[in-house]
Amino acid sequence: MKSADRRNSLALAMLGAGAAFFLWSMRRRARRIDFMGKTVVIAGGSRGLGLEIARQLVKEGARLVLLARRPDELERARAELARAGGDVITFPCDIGVRQQVEEAVAAVIELRRSIDVLINVAGVIQVAPFENLELKDFQESMDVHAWGPYHMIRAVAPHMQRRRSGRIVNVSSIGGLVAVPHLLAYTMGKFALTGLSDGFRAELAKDGIYVTTVAPGLMRTGSHINANFKGQHQKEFAWFAISGANPALSTAAPAAAHKIIEACRYGQARLIINWPARLLHAANALFPEMTSVAAGVAARMLPGPAAPADNRQHPGWDSRSRLAPSFLTRSSDRAIEQNNEQPHDSAYVERVDGRYRSRV
Template sequence: MRRLETWTALAILGGATALALSRRIGRVRLPGKIAFVTGGSRGLGFLVARELGRRGMRVVICARDEEELERARGGLAAEGIDVTALPCDVTDEDGIQGLVADVEQNLGPIDVLVNNAGIIQVGPVETMKTEDYRRAMDVMFWGALHAAEAVLPGMRERRRGTIVNVTSIGAAVGLPHLAPYDAAKFALRGWSEALAAESIRHGVRVVTVVPGLMRTGSFGHALVKGKRYAEASLFALAASLPLVTSSADRAARRIVRAIENDERFVVVGVPAKALRIAHALFPGTVVRTLGVVNRLLPPAEPGAREAIALPGELFRRGLARSILTALGDRAARRYNEEPEQA
């Protein structure tokens, strides 16, 4: 018995040592290399760009809003980060191809691509039109695919490089009132995992990130349909409460650590991990539970399907502008989700 215990202990120690050694050998060195971050002007993209810059990378951030992009560039540069800001629309395939070609010609090869650009539409499924789903897919699936297709030839030729695809807990569990977002993130996750498996032979790493709700302050940019005041207010509350959300700063550090440690799949945040495990073990029960939750959410109203989705910041009120959203409002100011007040 003692001999068995000894061998078991030695086997565990040997396995732990081998794992630690393999991680150290496979560790990705970031200083001096170039990172390209889509949706890098605010929120999680801004924070990931900052963490990569703090690791010594030269960072290129892109987004559609040029004013927002310049504020982000100024904030990162003030920290001593080597940053370039370029306007782009990830839905424009030719535009992304040209932008990547310009970056690689003028700055050097892109070693890390972070596909973070996204939009979120909030409202009952009855209010969503085909155009809403198409818009979500264009940004979060096709946009990521366009950017990856632009950098992959060079990465394969050099036999190195990392692509990070930021999905969502909505890519693991279908969440009510987020149907277009769920659909696009599910597609992104499936493609990302397939790409990861096929890219190993080329020396290219692909990291699939599944974050839960984070306190980025981005709820003001959510596009709401249906009973807009109720949808915007509930979403702002859900995206601000500490027990439901996780720190965006910690999430960014976790993502960069996953790049450095050559990881392939990362779930960020305790609530997201718990929900994913529950869904894996008891999918039917989770769906029925979410059905109960859905009964508490605002129902669709006549004519809402034809209405235009508008930013939630225009509609949140009451408790959604109180101390209950203080953490979310502070995050919005810190992470460039809204202009600083003069």
């Protein structure tokens, strides 16, 4: 009798799980959107991950609006996407400045009549021991990673609320879920973005607006040469570039962009990209003490602080050494030109037959 009861209980549990999965899949399908003809605003869409997302959305027939600070990068991105048949307009905009954001959004509404999707990708990376970071480094991270998306959402949300539909994607980082040594300023801004994004998701759900928080791990986008390094900047750049180029630890930009687009399509609440990031997040949640010890060990292995006499930021392309660029960074270096990350007058890359390549 007890055996029969157990079988009945197991059957009921399986039936309940099946019903729950069916309801979840039906609800997920009901949330699905098609990007054809949708107006998609990408803040930070001129290069790197943002540009790769734009490329894939062009193939789906989206009408794109790219925002970024540098007009030359925006024009290169626009020209490429237009050649691929994309309907693209661009606006130079520093999203950390509220007035610029409001003016850009007003112009988009005037030209496109609506905004269906907002994707906040813009970011800045500062790598250094905390002794070499200054208040302005933390302020820059907060302006780009937290205040920028805040200004964008506050400007766009009312238009979506009136239509009672919309999608918002905020690209945070695994560094916005777990603190990473020598990325303290970056981590502060990304943690703020994660909380902001999760909070907006709860408050905008009533208006039919789905907000997705994305936490990528390392990615091979070519952005390492435009990251900023302080302290022993050449050593800091070397470990950062080599880690990001490791295929076992990082994700190629096209694969990451595809996952983000799918998460947006189905209104997914959170997306953590790649298994090292998911493992780190799980370990930190389940074993915070152990994760803390491991982070402390990693911090001891990283370069020590430098005297503050030369405490300015050095971009990656100005931090080359024997190790970077090298064969250890080649997989990321190949993405530099592909994702519009090439710097101007740089010793890191050279132009051969009309193409940029790393000097390795």
